[in-house]
Structures are given as C-alpha cells and as structure tokens.
Amino acid sequence: MFRAKIFVLLRRPPNLATVFNRQCSSTNENNDVRVRFAPSPTGFVHLGGLRTALFNYLFARKHQGKFILRIEDTDRERIVPGSLESILDVLRWSNIQPDEGPEELGGSYGPYIQSKRTELYHEMIEKLLTTSDSVYRCFCTTKRLELLRREALKNRETPRYDNRCRSLTNEEIQKNLSENVPFTVRLKLQPGPMTINDLIYGSVTYDLSRIEGDPILMKSDGLPTYHFANVVDDYHMSITHILRGVEWLVSTPKHLMLYDAFGWPRPKYAHLPLIVNRDGSKLSKRHDHIRLSTYRNQGYYPEVIINYLTQLGGGFGQLNTANCDKIYSMDELVDAFDLKSVNQNNCKIDLEKIHQLNRLYMKNLIENDPNRIRNDLIEILQKNQEKFQTSLQFDNDYFDKILQWNLERIYSINDLIQEDFLFLWSQPKLTWLNDSSSFDSKQQIQQTLHSTINLLQQIEDFNDKDIILKQLRKLNENELSMKFNLYMKLLRLSLTNLTKGPPVAESIMLLGKNRTIQYLRNAIDYVQSNK
Structure with missing residues (x-):
C-alpha cells in the first residue's frame, strides 16, 4: 500500500529533502541561470524535442548558465528500452552538450533520472499531507472512476474527477488508512482564474477548476505523476527558467499551485510555439519527417538540422531575416538568441527547406572542409559494401569530382548510394x-x-563531356548502323544497367577512360555469356 511505502521510506537515512535543500541554497545562491531538457525515454527523439533542447542550451550559454539533462521516466509502462542511450547519442550528435545529467555527465544535483528519486517525492508528498491543506488522499476505486468517465462521455461531456474525496472527514480518512485501502494523493485546484506571466506569450489566464477535476500527484503504486515530479525536481535542481512546448502552457497553473503550496519561489516560464505539418495538422509519431533518426540515417548534417530549427518560430533577430540560406555556427546562434523575439504562431515544417539547407552545407564543406565530406562519403560506401559487385578503391580527386557533379542532383551524400548512382562506385x-x-x-x-x-582509347581529354558526345555522334554516323538514341540506350545499359539516368557523355566523363572501357568490356562478356 502507498501509505506503508511512505512510512518505511521516511525512516531511511539520510533525509533526501534536507540534502537537496542544502544543495539548492549553497550552489545557486547567486540565482545563476539553470535550465533543463527533461525528455521521457518513451521512444525516438523528434524535431520538437530537439528544438526544446536547443533553445534551453542556447539560453544557458547566452546567460553563462547551466544546461541540465533530466530523464522523466515515472511512466514505467511506456518506457522503451535503449531510449536513454538514444537521447544521449542525439545530443552528442547535435553538439548540444549538457553540463549535468545522468550516466557519465554527472553533477551535484543528481540523481538525474526520476525513477531514482522516488524517496524525495515521497518525502515531499508527506510534507504536503501533514503541513498543507492543498492536497488530500483520494480512496476512489478504479471502478468508480471508470463509471464517472463513461457517464461523462454518455452526456457528451469532458471526463473529470468530481472531487468527492475532498470532503472526507478525518474519521473517514483514518478508517480507510487503518483498513489499508489504496489511495492516491490529489491537488486541490484553486477556484478562480490564475494568470501566468509567460516570457513568450505574455499574460495568459486559466481557471482550471472550471474545466478539470483535482489532478493526481501521487499514484497508488507510490510513483509520482509528471506534474508533481516535475515541480519537485525543478525546485530541488534550482531550475530558474523553464523553456518547453506550448502544449504545457495549460498545465502551468497546476505547477504554480504546487510551488505556492510548498512556499517555494516560482521559476520563469517560456513556452515555445507548436511545430505542425505544412498543412497545419498536428505532428504524429507515425510521421517519419519528425524523427531525428530519419534525417540522420539519410546523411543530413547536424549543423543543418540545428540551423533549420532556428528558423521555426523566430528567436534569432536579424539571423531570421538576413540570410536564411546561411549555416550559422553554434556561437553565432548563442549570440543572436533572444526569447523576446520568439513568435507565438505555430511553426510549419518545410521539408524542401531542410533539403536545400543540407545541399548548401555540402557545398560549403566541399569548398572549406573537403576532408570531412569525403570521409563521410567513404564511411557510407563502406557501410553499404554489399550493394557493390567489386571492392571500392578511389582517390580523392575522384571523390571530389563526383561530389561536385552531384551537388545540384542530390540532397544528401546518402543519395549517392541510391540505384541511379551505384554505377559511379x-x-x-x-x-x-x-x-x-x-x-x-x-x-x-x-x-x-x-x-x-x-x-574512347583515342580520346585524350575526358574532362569535357561535349567533346565526348561529339566523338560518339561522329562514330555513330560513320561506322554504326543504329539510330543515335538507340546507341545511347545501349551505352547507358552497358554502363549503368539503367534505362534512364544521367546523360551518357557525362557518365563517361565521370567514370574516366579506364573505368568506362572496363565497364564496356564487362558488358561484352555479359552478352557473350548469355547465348
């Protein structure tokens, strides 16, 4: 039973609440900026989650503060194995490095995984139960709550708890406790409007008591809900500013009520505008285009994704209007970042913009850091060796020629191992x-x-496709007995096994004399062996 769990935990030394309070008062007495990214390990990291991490990181760097990673895993049923490792990997890939966090990150405010902080949550809920009238025990059964839900749906109303256990007498409460009746702990929603002073949306007012029942803070299994653990951790980790998605704005009054119930100072809130599909519809986890892994696996660069996210909803002053086709460094983004210029309107994903930015960045790498893009291409080819009939051996000049030629044809270097371009390797x-x-x-x-x-053995200049094409036309007119378009079809099939593809003369120019001749000899052998 939940009561028994608290009873035991309260007697375990040391007292975590005392330890955490001591940390808060001693390590952040100057009220230095501290922000956090607090994902749940329930699946893949998406564009919205990475934007939240990025904006928190930039805000911390802008104000010489600390960026904390916290894992909110209290919803045990939804945990996906490997999610924590995936989150850490994505942050490393994106060059968003937390100052504190789980695993090897460490820090003086840990543990940074909520499931390892349950003792603290129990102490804090017991504190509210014994010193405040802002919470109460709810003994309603699952069956009764389900009946309430069905009745509301039957009447076409939004399901909500009817706050029945608010009015239990002390005698009724003690009787239930003595009989070990399972219970949850609920927050008493304060009646009347509550105004939030949001750093992006300004003054926003809600009256939750008119639309919701009292929310659960601690479940009967002894695990906290998101709302309770979130507030307790933010306070004990000395979080000063909370930057998160606007979908959490409506929940903020509950969090403020909890801060007030504990007598804790409120942090400042900044809610980021919603990211939606291009047609304005909500994003869904079923959509591949919101997954970070989709872009990463397709060869998109982290600098591109980071810069694209800065174009969703403003926040970067002149960088959002000056040159949207430029890839800015993280230091430049830190300098430009300003919460006051973040928009309130929903942000629409533009896949074409992501494609164009990646193409632009590849061009930048070819000009300024050819070794990086060359090595990235080599790594991709090695990982996909099974696609090729022979071992791959090329010099840097060949890689550079292929990359230059394909800049206007591809969006990522992964495109170079698609069927249309396999013949190049x-x-x-x-x-x-x-x-x-x-x-x-x-x-x-x-x-x-x-x-x-x-x-081809007689042609000396293989760097000019026009010369190659002219010589092929001349050969066809003087010696061959087939139409020129049929001749081009034969050469394309022999070199690429494709009926459609890059112009034949360009393909020959790219392959070079020796490789082209070898391909044609292989084609002759192929024809001879198929009698």
Whole structure:
C-alpha cells in the first residue's frame, strides 16, 4: 500500500529533502541561470524535442548558465528500452552538450533520472499531507472512476474527477488508512482564474477548476505523476527558467499551485510555439519527417538540422531575416538568441527547406572542409559494401569530382548510394539483355561496344563531356548502323544497367577512360555469356 511505502521510506537515512535543500541554497545562491531538457525515454527523439533542447542550451550559454539533462521516466509502462542511450547519442550528435545529467555527465544535483528519486517525492508528498491543506488522499476505486468517465462521455461531456474525496472527514480518512485501502494523493485546484506571466506569450489566464477535476500527484503504486515530479525536481535542481512546448502552457497553473503550496519561489516560464505539418495538422509519431533518426540515417548534417530549427518560430533577430540560406555556427546562434523575439504562431515544417539547407552545407564543406565530406562519403560506401559487385578503391580527386557533379542532383551524400548512382562506385550486375528487343542482334551489340572502346582509347581529354558526345555522334554516323538514341540506350545499359539516368557523355566523363572501357568490356562478356 502507498501509505506503508511512505512510512518505511521516511525512516531511511539520510533525509533526501534536507540534502537537496542544502544543495539548492549553497550552489545557486547567486540565482545563476539553470535550465533543463527533461525528455521521457518513451521512444525516438523528434524535431520538437530537439528544438526544446536547443533553445534551453542556447539560453544557458547566452546567460553563462547551466544546461541540465533530466530523464522523466515515472511512466514505467511506456518506457522503451535503449531510449536513454538514444537521447544521449542525439545530443552528442547535435553538439548540444549538457553540463549535468545522468550516466557519465554527472553533477551535484543528481540523481538525474526520476525513477531514482522516488524517496524525495515521497518525502515531499508527506510534507504536503501533514503541513498543507492543498492536497488530500483520494480512496476512489478504479471502478468508480471508470463509471464517472463513461457517464461523462454518455452526456457528451469532458471526463473529470468530481472531487468527492475532498470532503472526507478525518474519521473517514483514518478508517480507510487503518483498513489499508489504496489511495492516491490529489491537488486541490484553486477556484478562480490564475494568470501566468509567460516570457513568450505574455499574460495568459486559466481557471482550471472550471474545466478539470483535482489532478493526481501521487499514484497508488507510490510513483509520482509528471506534474508533481516535475515541480519537485525543478525546485530541488534550482531550475530558474523553464523553456518547453506550448502544449504545457495549460498545465502551468497546476505547477504554480504546487510551488505556492510548498512556499517555494516560482521559476520563469517560456513556452515555445507548436511545430505542425505544412498543412497545419498536428505532428504524429507515425510521421517519419519528425524523427531525428530519419534525417540522420539519410546523411543530413547536424549543423543543418540545428540551423533549420532556428528558423521555426523566430528567436534569432536579424539571423531570421538576413540570410536564411546561411549555416550559422553554434556561437553565432548563442549570440543572436533572444526569447523576446520568439513568435507565438505555430511553426510549419518545410521539408524542401531542410533539403536545400543540407545541399548548401555540402557545398560549403566541399569548398572549406573537403576532408570531412569525403570521409563521410567513404564511411557510407563502406557501410553499404554489399550493394557493390567489386571492392571500392578511389582517390580523392575522384571523390571530389563526383561530389561536385552531384551537388545540384542530390540532397544528401546518402543519395549517392541510391540505384541511379551505384554505377559511379561499381558496375551494377547487368540484367538488361532480357529486354534487348530494340537491338538487331547480339553480334550488333558486341560490335558496337568494341567500336566504342576503340574510339574512347583515342580520346585524350575526358574532362569535357561535349567533346565526348561529339566523338560518339561522329562514330555513330560513320561506322554504326543504329539510330543515335538507340546507341545511347545501349551505352547507358552497358554502363549503368539503367534505362534512364544521367546523360551518357557525362557518365563517361565521370567514370574516366579506364573505368568506362572496363565497364564496356564487362558488358561484352555479359552478352557473350548469355547465348
């Protein structure tokens, strides 16, 4: 029973509340800025979550404060194994480094995982039960609560608790406790409007008592709800500013009531505008385009994602209006960040903008840091070795030529291992002879390819596609007995195994003389072996 759990925990030394209060008063006596990113380990990190982390990080750096990572895992049923590791990995990849947090991050305000702080929550709820009339025990059964919910839905009303246990007498409470009746602890919502002074949305007023029943703070299994653990941790970790999504704005009055019930100073709140789809609809976890892993796996650079997020909802003054096609460094973003310029309107995801920014950044890397993009491409090729028929060996000049040529054709370097570009790294397995009815005979195909090889061996300049195309036209007119478009089709099939793709002369220019000739010889062998 919940009561028994509290009874035991309150007698375990040391007293965590005392320890945490001592930390708060001694380590943040100057009221230095402290912010936190507090995700739940319930799945993948999405764009909205990363933006929250980024804005907290930038705010901390802007004000020489601390950025804390806290894991809110009290909803045990929804935990996804590996989520904590994924969160830490995403922050490292994004270059958003917490000053304090779980695992190797450490810090003097830990533990930084809520499931390891349950003793503190029990002490704090017991403190409210014994020193304040702002909370009460609720002995309502699950069955009764379900009946309330069904009745509300039947009447087309929003389900809400009817606050029945608010009016229990002390005798009734003691009787239930003596009989070990399970209970939760609820917060008494204060009647009347409460105004929030938000740093982004200004003065916002809610009267929760008109639309909600008293919320649960501590569940009957002894675990706190989000609202309670959130407030207790923010206070004991000396959080001064809370930057989070606007969907939590309506919950803020509950949190302020808890601060007041404890007699704690309130932090400052800044709620970030909602990110929505381009058509204005809400984001869903079913949508791949909100997953960080989608962009990461497709070869998008973290600098691109970070810069794109700064364009969702303002907050960066002139950087949001000056040159939206420039990739700014983290230091530049820190200098420009200002909560006062964050918009209140919803922010629409623009996938095309992300694509264009990544293309722009690749161009920047080719010009200023070719080793990085070259090494990234090599790593991708090595990871996808199974796609290629032969081992891959190329010099830096070849990598640079391929990257330069493809800048206007691709959005990420991962595109270079898609089917249309596999021939650049290794000749694909040839299968086109099954559909060679356009050609007169296999003998014609072989003779045409032999003639082409002889021609290519005589061309000295392979860096000019126009010269290559001119020579191919001349060969076709003087020696070959097929239409030019059919000749181009044969060469494309022989080099790429594709019916459509890059212009043939450009493909030859990219592959170079030796590789092109080898591909054509392989095609001749392929035709000969398929009798």
